[in-house]
Amino acid sequence: MSIKPLIYTALFPLLLGSSLSAYAEDEHHHHEHGAHEHGIAEMDVAIAGKQLMIDLESPAHNLFGFEHAPQTKQQKELFEQKRQQLRKGAPFILPQAAGCRLVEREDNLDELQHKTGGHSDLDFEWQFECADTAKLNVIDAKPLFASWPHLLKLRVEWLRGGVQSAQTLDKHATELRLTSE
Amino acid sequence: MAFSSLIRLALKSAWSRKATLILSLFSVAVSIALLIGVDQLRNHTKAHFMNSLSGTDLIVGARSGPVNLLLYSLFHLGEATHNIDYQSYLSLQKMPQIDWTIPLSLGDSHRGFQVLGTNQDLYRHYRYADKQALQFAAGKPFNDLYDVVIGSEVARRFHYSLGHKLTLAHGMNPQHAIEHKGQIFTVVGILEPTGTPIDDSLQVSLKALEAIHVGWHNGAPSGLTLTPELARKLAPQPQTLTAVLVGLKNPIMTFKVQRKINQFADEPLSAILPGATLAKFWKTLGMFEKSLWAIGALVLAAALLNILMVLLAPLNERRREIAILRALGCHAGDVFKLFAIETAALMLSASAVGIALFYGLLNLAKYSFPQVLQFMPSLPLLTTQELAGLGLLGILALALSLIPAYIAYKRSLHDGLTPKL
Structure with missing residues (x-):
């Protein structure tokens, strides 16, 4: 019994090495920016000065359940409803104390209307101006998960003041924590 | 009791x-x-790992897994990535959002220690721990083709001092590395300890790496070797690099620049956020x-x-x-x-x-x-x-x-x- 842990301790660097290459492999398949994987979306959050920028890239399927121009009456209604909802604001809850105000938003929703086949990605960008970005310690993506029925996982990379980090959100853990560690 | x-x-x-x-x-x-x-x-x-990354907004390398690129370019761990074209590095420098760049070229060694081909931007822009710059314990940055600057650990291990002559070898494994004979480098600078992989590296100019590989084909030496005088005169422009560290004027542009680099037209590049990659x-x-x-x-x-x-x-x-x-x-x-x-x-x-x-x-x-x-x-x-x-x-x-x-x-x-x- 007492020899086993010895072996593990001695082997640690080797295990470390092999887990690295395994991970790199995994990264290659799933994590390339612009990868199209249903159920998964990527989000970038950048904070500097008074600015907060959020960028979301997701397969259209996560929002609508289809990736082509809406055809049936039902699809057209759904498309219209989602478009109106999304253009009203940003699907995030920001801390009151930060005093953030949406100053610009962009999306490529209209492109979908001309799409006949193949995969289709949606791209959203929200720009906020905040009174005090120091108070911006958490961004809750609950409304996003609520309105995107097929979204399961949101992979977030974020940066602020020289700190960069990453976190994966899902329906049960919707809060992005903007603190190092 | x-x-x-x-x-x-x-x-x-x-x-x-x-x-x-x-x-x-x-x-x-x-x-x-x-x-x-x-x-x-x-x-x-x-x-x-945290100490070795301070103020670098992006690392750019050949298209590969982000973790692999990070570990290889900065920590010399894991598998070597493909090289990128030197022209891509020049184009990066011209991007308006980019403040500074540090080119890195890996692959050679000295007695098991990594040789880092770079330029003087390393000493100007590289930051570690709490935004500290590299400091010289003795000497100065490399200037001549056959100048080499050594990290604190290299100096300590082999008791090298300024003026010491050494040769470099092709590849990392000390047993199988092929010595670049006749290409004698002189130690012109010794860095203070940093607690980063820089301590375990020897730095030479990109041109020096080109010069010692003149005439090499597919990683094998040729009969042709340049004399130092000839090499100084003929030193070819670098062709390839392993990775480039990038600092931006405004970090809020990081993701935008990243996307731009990932869609680079001339060759497939990947730009990664070192901190976010580390977190994953x-x-x-x-x-x-x-x-x-x-x-x-x-x-x-x-x-x-x-x-x-x-x-x-x-x-x-x-x-x-x-x-x-x-x-x-x-x-x-x-x-x-x-x-x-x-x-x-x-x-x-x-x-x-x-x-x-x-x-x-x-x-x-x-x-x-x-x-x-x-x-x-x-x-x-x-x-x-x-x-x-x-x-x-x-x-x-x-x-x-x-x-x-x-x-x-x-x-x-x-x-x-x-x-x-």
Whole structure:
């Protein structure tokens, strides 16, 4: 019994090495920016000065359940409803104390209307101006998960003041924590 | 009974059963060494990686997995990535959002230490820990084609000083590397220690790397070697690079620039956020770390049970011992104290042996895998967390010792002096 842990301790660097290459492999398949994987979306959050920028890239399927121009009456209604909802604001809850105000938003929703086949990605960008970005310690993506029925996982990379980090959100853990560690 | 005589009694009694006790002491010590090792390794790896990245917004390399690119370009770990074209580096420099760049070219070595082909931007823009710049302990940055600047660890290991002459070798493995004979470099600068991989590197100009590889084909040397005079004159422009560190004018542009670089038209590039990539990497390592912890915890549980067993097993033999003690006027509480003292002594020595074992194994591992564990100090201090863990373990063991103590006490009342037939 007492020899086993010895072996593990001695082997640690080797295990470390092999887990690295395994991970790199995994990264290659799933994590390339612009990868199209249903159920998964990527989000970038950048904070500097008074600015907060959020960028979301997701397969259209996560929002609508289809990736082509809406055809049936039902699809057209759904498309219209989602478009109106999304253009009203940003699907995030920001801390009151930060005093953030949406100053610009962009999306490529209209492109979908001309799409006949193949995969289709949606791209959203929200720009906020905040009174005090120091108070911006958490961004809750609950409304996003609520309105995107097929979204399961949101992979977030974020940066602020020289700190960069990453976190994966899902329906049960919707809060992005903007603190190092 | 006086406490000092109780201690003497307990230790003497334990000594008479030393074989089994020492075995269980070692099983506890091994698990303590393992748990401390896992914790220390995690803390130091994290600090080391974090320290090496300060102020670099993006790392650009050939299209590959982000973790691979990060580990190879900055920490010289894992598999080599493809090179990128030197022209791409020049185009990067022209992007309006980019403030500074540091080119990195890897692949050569000197006695097992990484040779870093770069330019003087390394000394101008590279930052580590809390935005600290590289400092020269002696000398100055490379200037001539055959100048080399060495990291603090290289200087310390080989006792190199300014003016020392050395050669470089192709490849990383000291046994198989092919020496670039006749291309003698002179040490012109020695850096202060930084606690980053820079300490373990030798830096030369990109042109120097081109010059020593003139005429090479597919990683094999040719008969053609340039004389230093000719090389200085003819030194070709670099063709390729391993990676480029990038600093931006405004970090809020990081993702925009990243996307732009990822869609670079001339060749497939990937730009990664070093901090975010590291965070993802920790998450993967976290699972690995947890499994190591689980192994450690299981071994520890087994070791504690083992201690309990070692205390329980000789109870039959110790029946006499305890009954006599009681008959001599030893208080019931003293019986408990006897067991507690024995356990405390066992745990204290197990902790000491465990810590010694950890230091021993660490240095053995450092010796066997110097590249992987170079960031671990030889005698790292234990954290308060680890010490608290050891304390908690001691308390747990003491609590466990109550069980045999209680049984011994009960028995001594009932059948203490009655001889068994």
